[in-house]
Amino acid sequence: MSKYDDASWHYGGDFPEGLPQKNGATHTGMFLNWCIHNDLISDELKEDAQEEIEKLKRREITGAEFIMDSCDGKFSEHDLSDLGNSFAKDYYADDTDFGNKHCSFADDYVNLFDGKAEDNDYEYETFYHIEDTYENYDLMKQVIDYRFEEWKEYIKG
DSSP states (O other): OOEEEEHHHHHTSSOOTTSOGGGGGHHHHHHHHHHHHTTOBOHHHHHHTHHHHHHHHTTSSOHHHHHHHHSTTEEEGGGBOHHHHHHHHHHTSSSOHHHHHSOOHHHHHHHHHHHHHHHTTOOOSSGGGSOOOHHHHHHHHHHHHHHHHHHHHHHHO
């Protein structure tokens, strides 16, 4: 089973001092939150995390909190449906044909929040300082929605 991401890869490496470990899952949480809202998750995840998924849908918890608490900080193929995995393998994974032609999730994430910071006359200290908020998720959701439509055209060939 291949992992797309693991918060420990982030907070276990060159991670800013003083930030909570869940900040290593903010980006992943936004992507998985989008997948949950678009019903691109596996039946196994729906069954294993039913209560937490409902909390996420009601915005009582964030995607990063979901990843940390329900997925042990890990995001892998078993979390997604076949369609969700096809999209994640092309968009979430780094250095893919789709990502190189259009954009990858990580690049979209950085570009969006660097742009937001610049518009508001500040700069994020690091990738991990991007706030885990629904305001930010709602911005990222629009980008992922756009990329998903672009991806559906891309896979048609």
